[in-house]
Amino acid sequence: MPKHTFIRPFINRLQAYSVGFLHLFYPHICIHCGSEELQAENILCIACEKNLPYTHFFSIEKNTIEKIFWGRVPLHEAGASLFFTKDSIVQSLVFALKYKNQKKAGRLLGNIIGRDMLHSQRFKNIDCMIPIPLSKKKQRARGYNQALVICEGIQEKLPHIQILPLLLKHKNAISQTSKDRIQRTQLSPQSYAIIDRSQIAEKNVLVVDDVITTGATIESFCKYILNEARPHSISVVAAAYTI
Numbered sequence: 420m421p422k423h424t425f426i427r428p429f430i431n432r433l434q435a436y437s438v439g440f441l442h443l444f445y446p447h448i449c450i451h452c453g454s455e456e457l458q459a460e461n462i463l464c465i466a467c468e469k470n471l472p473y474t475h476f477f478s479i480e481k482n483t484i485e486k487i488f489w490g491r492v493p494l495h496e497a498g499a500s501l502f503f504t505k506d507s508i509v510q511s512l513v514f515a516l517k518y519k520n521q522k523k524a525g526r527l528l529g530n531i532i533g534r535d536m537l538h539s540q541r542f543k544n545i546d547c548m549i550p551i552p553l554s555k556k557k558q559r560a561r562g563y564n565q566a567l568v569i570c571e572g573i574q575e576k577l578p579h580i581q582i583l584p585l586l587l588k589h590k591n592a593i594s595q596t597s598k599d600r601i602q603r604t605q606l607s608p609q610s611y612a613i614i615d616r617s618q619i620a621e622k623n624v625l626v627v628d629d630v631i632t633t634g635a636t637i638e639s640f641c642k643y644i645l646n647e648a649r650p651h652s653i654s655v656v657a658a659a660y661t662i
């Protein structure tokens with residue numbers, strides 16, 4: 420009998436032990452419900468993935484997201500893929516992305532947006548996407564911009580769309596959540612720094628964010644891009660919309 424016939428069961432058992440051992444310290448469970456019913460690379464279990472609350476906004480003209488920005492900033496198209504509610508699967512995904520260093524959650528959200536864009540006829544001409552910049556302080560604390568991770572997830576579905584990450588000039592410039600909307604929109608536009616205007620000029624630009632609530636940050640950012648870089652058009656997508 421060949422030697423490996425004896426060794427194989429031993430190796431298999433060792434592998435099983437090491438997986439069990441790792442599982443003890445790094446349990447591979449659904450980030451929302453804690454179920455172990457999920458595939459190796461996934462962060463949501465099959466049931467939670469099935470229950471994601473899709474908006475189906477992307478194919479609808481004059482959808483809820485577009486209406487939010489009517490009279491505020493001229494957007495070409497806009498959409499958000501999921502509904503955001505308290506204690507929901509979507510909240511768990513966004514929380515994991517923003518506060519638990521789980522970039523997989525951002526890529527999944529980006530994949531969902533990318534799929535929505537692919538199935539819609541309305542986002543066909545996008546040339547480049549810009550993640551909403553994070554304040555320097557937040558970026559330092561988090562180590563990454565969650566909107567950029569979402570862009571990477573979109574790019575996995577739409578590889579031809581270039582990502583252009585912009586920086587902020589001043590620290591904490593868009594982290595003014597305690598101030599009212601009008602004050603915030605007045606404060607923000609001087610705070611962004613475009614690296615290269617020629618990359619945006621005459622292009623169909625897509626601005627990407629994680630969650631849309633009032634739309635104030637997106638509004639001021641889009642106004643800035645429109646004024647400073649003169650794109651051909653500007654559109655907005657987000658992973659979720661707060662209802």
Ligand SMILES: [Zn+2]
Binds near residue numbers: 453
């Ligand atoms: Zn689950």
